[in-house]
Amino acid sequence: MTRTLSLRMRIGLAVMLAMLVVLGGRLFHVQGLDPAGHAHEALSNRLHSIELPPARGDILDAQGRLMASSADRFDIVADPRLVGEYTVYDEQLQMQRPVTADEAAVEIATILDLETEDVLEAMTEEDTHYSVITRSVTPEQQRQIMELEVPGVYAEPVSERTYPSGPVGGSIIGFVGSDGPLEGIESAEDEALTGEPGERVYEIGADGVRIPNATYEEIAAEDGQDIRLTIDQDLQWFAQEAIAEKASQYNAQWANATVLDLKTGEIMAMADSESVDPANPGDSDELFRRPLALTQDFEPGSVGKALTFAMALEEGQMQPDDAFTVPDQLTVDGETIQDARPHDTYEMTAAGIFARSYNTGTVMIGNEVPEATRYDYMRKVGLGETLDVGLGIEAESILRPPEEWDPRQPLTTQFGQGYTTSVLHNVQLYQMLANDGVKQPLRIVDSYIDPDGDEHPVETESERVFSSETSQEMLKLMEGVVDYGSAMDAEIEGYRVGGKTGSAETAGEHGGFDGYTQSFIGVAPLEDPQYLVSVTLHRPQGQWGEWEITDTFTEIMSHTLASYDVAPTGADSEAYDGFVGERQDYPW
Amino acid sequence: MSLATVSDLREEQRQSGESGQKPKPALQVLPKIRRRQRGLAAGVIILLVAALAAVLTVNIHVANTQYQLVQMTNEHQSLVHENEALAEQVQYLQSPQALSNSAVTIGMVMPATAGTFDLETSSVVNSAEEAPSTGAPSTFVGAPQEPGAEAPAAVDVSEHILDAPGGLTGSGALHTLTEGSAGQNGAGGEDQSTSADRGVGLNGGTIPAPRLDED
Numbered sequence: 001m002t003r004t005l006s007l008r009m010r011i012g013l014a015v016m017l018a019m020l021v022v023l024g025g026r027l028f029h030v031q032g033l034d035p036a037g038h039a040h041e042a043l044s045n046r047l048h049s050i051e052l053p054p055a056r057g058d059i060l061d062a063q064g065r066l067m068a069s070s071a072d073r074f075d076i077v078a079d080p081r082l083v084g085e086y087t088v089y090d091e092q093l094q095m096q097r098p099v100t101a102d103e104a105a106v107e108i109a110t111i112l113d114l115e116t117e118d119v120l121e122a123m124t125e126e127d128t129h130y131s132v133i134t135r136s137v138t139p140e141q142q143r144q145i146m147e148l149e150v151p152g153v154y155a156e157p158v159s160e161r162t163y164p165s166g167p168v169g170g171s172i173i174g175f176v177g178s179d180g181p182l183e184g185i186e187s188a189e190d191e192a193l194t195g196e197p198g199e200r201v202y203e204i205g206a207d208g209v210r211i212p213n214a215t216y217e218e219i220a221a222e223d224g225q226d227i228r229l230t231i232d233q234d235l236q237w238f239a240q241e242a243i244a245e246k247a248s249q250y251n252a253q254w255a256n257a258t259v260l261d262l263k264t265g266e267i268m269a270m271a272d273s274e275s276v277d278p279a280n281p282g283d284s285d286e287l288f289r290r291p292l293a294l295t296q297d298f299e300p301g302s303v304g305k306a307l308t309f310a311m312a313l314e315e316g317q318m319q320p321d322d323a324f325t326v327p328d329q330l331t332v333d334g335e336t337i338q339d340a341r342p343h344d345t346y347e348m349t350a351a352g353i354f355a356r357s358y359n360t361g362t363v364m365i366g367n368e369v370p371e372a373t374r375y376d377y378m379r380k381v382g383l384g385e386t387l388d389v390g391l392g393i394e395a396e397s398i399l400r401p402p403e404e405w406d407p408r409q410p411l412t413t414q415f416g417q418g419y420t421t422s423v424l425h426n427v428q429l430y431q432m433l434a435n436d437g438v439k440q441p442l443r444i445v446d447s448y449i450d451p452d453g454d455e456h457p458v459e460t461e462s463e464r465v466f467s468s469e470t471s472q473e474m475l476k477l478m479e480g481v482v483d484y485g486s487a488m489d490a491e492i493e494g495y496r497v498g499g500k501t502g503s504a505e506t507a508g509e510h511g512g513f514d515g516y517t518q519s520f521i522g523v524a525p526l527e528d529p530q531y532l533v534s535v536t537l538h539r540p541q542g543q544w545g546e547w548e549i550t551d552t553f554t555e556i557m558s559h560t561l562a563s564y565d566v567a568p569t570g571a572d573s574e575a576y577d578g579f580v581g582e583r584q585d586y587p588w
Numbered sequence: 589m590s591l592a593t594v595s596d597l598r599e600e601q602r603q604s605g606e607s608g609q610k611p612k613p614a615l616q617v618l619p620k621i622r623r624r625q626r627g628l629a630a631g632v633i634i635l636l637v638a639a640l641a642a643v644l645t646v647n648i649h650v651a652n653t654q655y656q657l658v659q660m661t662n663e664h665q666s667l668v669h670e671n672e673a674l675a676e677q678v679q680y681l682q683s684p685q686a687l688s689n690s691a692v693t694i695g696m697v698m699p700a701t702a703g704t705f706d707l708e709t710s711s712v713v714n715s716a717e718e719a720p721s722t723g724a725p726s727t728f729v730g731a732p733q734e735p736g737a738e739a740p741a742a743v744d745v746s747e748h749i750l751d752a753p754g755g756l757t758g759s760g761a762l763h764t765l766t767e768g769s770a771g772q773n774g775a776g777g778e779d780q781s782t783s784a785d786r787g788v789g790l791n792g793g794t795i796p797a798p799r800l801d802e803d
Binding site for chain 1: 666668669670673680682688702706711714726727728729730731732735
C-alpha cells in the first residue's frame with residue numbers, strides 16, 4: 001500500500017512542484033524583474049508630490065519700513081454642478097431651514113460687496129465645474145463665506161503682493177502681474193525675492209487619502225531674500241509731493257526730483273511728478289510706470305557746462321579767477337554761438353561765466369582743451385554709456401564720437417547740447433564733482449537680507465575721476481551760481497549751497513525742437529558736501545524764462561538737511577568774484 | 589491509550605468511599621494556588637486591567653488631543669490672519685500719506701525754519717520762523733489702498749487710555765489722537781457744543797493740560 005501511494009504521491013508531488021516552480025518563476029518575473037513596470041507604475045500612481053511655494057521676500061526702505069510685502073488672500077470659486085438648495089441650522093428657529101442658491105448668492109454678494117447677479121451668474125454657469133466668483137479676498141471675508149457652508153463654493157489660497165505705501169516709490173518698487181513680476185525691483189530682483197520652492201512627496205490610496213507609514217519626504221522651501229533699498233520712504237514721499245506740485249504749477253509733461261547721498265552714491269529718493277500705484281498699475285499713464293530718471297534722456301543744457309569747467313581745471317588750462325572778455329555772440333570756425341539773452345561785452349572771471357551760464361565764455365574756456373581730450377573726459381564721466389543702478393533698466397545717454405560730429409557739435413557739446421543724458425547721468429557727474437572728485441556708482445539696492453537675518457550689503461567700487469583740487473574749485477564755482485548767478489533763489493539760510501541751472505530745448509517727435517527741459521542740480525553743505533538734489537522739469541507750459549524750479553530744490557534740500565540732522569553753520573561764502581574789478585552788479 | 593470515562597471514575601470513587609479504605613484522590617487540573625500566589629495573580633490581573641485602562645485613556649487622550657490640535661491649528665491660522673490684517677492696518681497708518689492726513693486732522697502744519705544757536709560762540713546761526721497756519725502738506729500723491737472694512741475693527745486706543753502712561757506722551761497724546769482736532773482743519777464740520785466743551789480743558793491748545801484734581 002505504501003508503495004502505490006508513494007508512486008501516486010510522487011507524481012502528484014512532481015506536478016505540484018512543477019506548478020510551484022512555474023508560479024514562483026512568474027512571481028519573480030512579475031515582482032522581481034518587473035519587465036512591464038507594473039510595480040513602478042503602481043508606486044508612481046500612489047506617489048503624490050506637491051510643491052511647497054517659498055514666501056516671497058519683502059522690499060524695505062533704508063530704515064526698514066515695508067514697501068512691498070506678501071499677504072494671504074483667497075480666490076472664491078464655485079463648482080456650479082454642486083450649487084443648489086441646501087439646509088443650514090438656524091439657531092433662532094432651532095431647526096434646519098432650507099436656503100436656495102439665490103439666497104446664498106445674496107449673502108455672498110453682501111460679504112464680498114459685489115452685485116448679486118454677477119455672483120449668481122458665476123454660481124450657476126453651465127458646462128463648467130470651475131467658475132471664479134472673485135479673486136483676492138481677505139482671510140476675514142473668506143471665513144465669512146466659508147461659514148455660510150454653501151455647497152460648491154470654496155476658497156483657494158493665493159499669495160498677493162501688498163504695497164503699504166501705495167504710490168510712494170511705486171515706479172521703483174515696480175509691480176507684479178498675473179504671470180509674474182513686470183517692473184522695478186520686483187522684476188529686477190525677482191530671483192532673490194522668489195527663493196527656492198520645496199517639495200512634499202507622499203503616497204496616497206485610491207481614495208486620495210494619504211497612506212500612513214509609507215513614503216513621506218519633505219524638502220522645505222527656501223524663502224526669498226528681503227531687499228533693502230537705499231530709498232527713504234518719507235523723503236521719497238516729500239520729494240514726490242514737491243515735484244508733483246511743481247509739475248502741476250507749469251503743467252509740465254513730467255518732472256523729476258532725485259536726492260542722493262553723494263558720499264556713498266545711494267539714491268535716497270527718486271520722485272516723479274506722477275507715480276504708479278503698484279496695486280493698480282493700469283490706472284497710471286505708461287510713461288509713469290517706470291522711473292523717469294532712468295527712462296528719459298534729453299539734452300542736459302547748461303548743467304553740462306560743469307564738465308567743461310572741471311576738465312579745464314583738471315588739465316590746468318584755467319583758474320577760476322582767470323579773466324575773459326565775454327561777448328554775447330562768438331564765432332568759432334565759422335559757427336556762431338550766442339547766449340540765451342543779449343548782453344554787453346563784460347570783463348569776467350571764469351567763475352562769473354559759470355555763474356551766469358554764458359555759452360560764449362564757456363566755449364572760450366573749453367576750446368583751451370583739445371577736442372579729443374574733451375571727448376575722453378565725457379566718456380570718462382559716463383556720457384554715451386548706459387547707466388544701471390540696479391533696477392534692470394539701463395539709462396541711455398547718446399554721445400557720438402567726434403568723427404561723427406556736425407560742425408556745431410564741437411562747440412555745443414561744451415555747453416550741454418549735441419548729446420543726451422538721463423537725470424541720473426547728470427546726478428552721477430555732479431556726485432563725482434562734489435565728492436572730492438571720486439565717483440561712487442549710483443545704486444538703489446542697499447542689501448539683501450536672508451530669511452535668517454544675515455545681511456549681504458551691495459558693494460560698489462569707487463573711482464577717482466577728478467583731483468581733489470578740481471573738486472574744491474568746482475564747489476566754489478557752484479556756490480557763485482547760488483550767490484550771484486542764475487540760481488539765487490536756491491539759497492538756504494545757514495548753509496553754504498552750490499549748484500548749476502540748466503535749460504535746453506527738447507527735441508520733438510517729428511524733428512526740430514518743440515519744448516524745453518529746465519533743470520537744477522545742487523549740493524549742500526559745501527564745506528563737507530553730503531547731499532545732492534536734482535530737479536528736472538520737462539516741457540513746462542509757458543514762455544522760456546518764466547519757469548522757477550529752485551524753490552522745489554530748496555524745499556527738498558532743506559527737508560533733507562533737517563531730517564538727517566545736518567546743522568547749519570552760518571559759514572561765509574567762498575565764491576569767487578564774477579567780474580573783473582570792483583563792480584559786480586552788471587545787468588544780465 | 590485507554591480512556592476511563594467519568595462514570596467509571598465515579599463508580600470507583602463510590603466504591604472506595606463505601607469501603608472507606610482508600611484515601612480520596614485529589615483531583616487537580618490546576619496546581620493548588622497558595623495564598624501568596626493568589627495575590628500575585630490578582631496583581632497581574634489588576635496590572636492588565638490597569639494597562640488596558642491606560643492604553644484606552646491614552647488613546648482617548650490622543651484622539652481628543654488630535655481634535656484639539658486641529659482646532660488649535662485653525663485658531664492659529666485665524667490668529668495669523670488676524671495678525672496679518674492688523675499688521676497691514678499698521679503699515680497703512682504708517683504710510684507717509686496716512687501720517688500726513690492724521691497730522692492735518694489734528695491741526696498740524698508744515699514746519700518752518702528752525703532756529704539754530706552755536707553753543708560755542710553763543711550766537712544765533714539762523715532765527716526761527718513762525719510756521720504758517722495754512723501750511724498743510726499737499727496731497728498730490730494718492731493714498732495707498734486701505735486694508736479696508738474687511739480687516740478686523742480698528743483698535744480703539746481710547747479703550748486703553750486708562751492703562752496708558754500719563755503725561756504728554758501718554759494719555760494726553762492719546763486723548764489728542766482720539767478726540768481729534770481743535771485746529772482749523774478739522775473743526776469745520778464738528779458739532780459746536782462739543783468743540784466748545786473741549787475748548788474749556790484745552791485752553792486753546794490741542795493737548796489737555798495736566799490737572800491736579802485728577803486721581
